[in-house]
Amino acid sequence: MGEEWDGKSVITARNLCKMYGPHLALDDVNLEIPPGAVGILGPNGAGKSTLFKCLLGLITTTSGEGTVLGYDIRTEGDKIRSRIGYMPEYDALDPDLSAIDQVRYAGELLGMNPAHATRRAHEVLEYVGLKDQRYRKIETYSTGMKQAAKLACALVHDPDVLICDEPTNGLDQRAREFMLQTLRRTVSEGNRSVLMSSHVMDDVQEVCDRIVMIHNGRIVVQRRIEDLARQIEREIEISVWGGASRMQQELESRGFVVRRLGRVLRVDRADDNTTRNILEAAVSADVQVRQMQEYEPDLEDIFLLIMERLGAEVRSTSDLMTAAHTGGDRDE
């Protein structure tokens, strides 16, 4: 561990900026990440992979500073990489190798002696569910098996922190479940810290207790998931028959913030009188309220709400896969 490490923050970043030519990919990033599982969520091009590469010391930062386990990301990348397992988003496997050779090789590259690397390769391949297929060439692997093999490579040296860039990418439901369960186990039984990125709130929710949302290279939210719901104002959801737009106008003229989804209106709950005010508005607008309930936002809603406020055109987290870039383009 770094000499200065206090054991509290696994990762810190202060005013971290990264430019690719003229394009600002990380914009004044400040982070304070304690041990545990953290999900990094953001649309395509938000800067998730760039952030990981900066933290691993794989690319140089333009300005600002950061630490991982107390090590300086600018000068101690080699020490960081020896204590961190990194599962990159791209396919980093050699198709000609068997999984066992690939993982052993990854261990040796990280400085393990051959006997130790071999022993660990068997262990981690079993851990990620590839015990029976470990002697097969990677070129015969499915996408799910390749992702599992990448995870095995990242775990071979028994790292304190695991950084996974979109670990569920391309996985079907079963493989996805297994991947998320393995990551969860790594945190709960292995007592390791995990930092994972995803487009999908559901993935993050299954593994992580904290979330970092990133948008156009800026950190927009950084907090415990359980606190996130509390931060969002409650809404009251009503369904009306006929005159939904009349009702919306009436409510808005009374100063309420209204979101309309067809027949369903969601009204910001201003105070204890909101319910009564809604009923009065219904009388004035001459519409019938069929249903009224306090609306409990789930994480997906919260995420969408936050993105809406930021002006990102995103309708669901799966949309993030195709969301329009607002940042610069990759060198293509």
Ligand SMILES: Nc1ncnc2c1ncn2[C@@H]1O[C@H](COP(=O)(O)OP(=O)(O)OP(=O)(O)O)[C@@H](O)[C@H]1O
């Ligand atoms: N090597 C590079 N050269 C130039 N621009 C780059 C480079 N790598 C990334 N970028 C740009 O930096 C921004 C952030 O990219 P990054 O890959 O970190 O995003 P991401 O959040 O990981 O996206 P995705 O969800 O698509 O993986 C994007 O606008 C991207 O086009």
Ligand SMILES: [Mg+2]
């Ligand atoms: Mg990425």
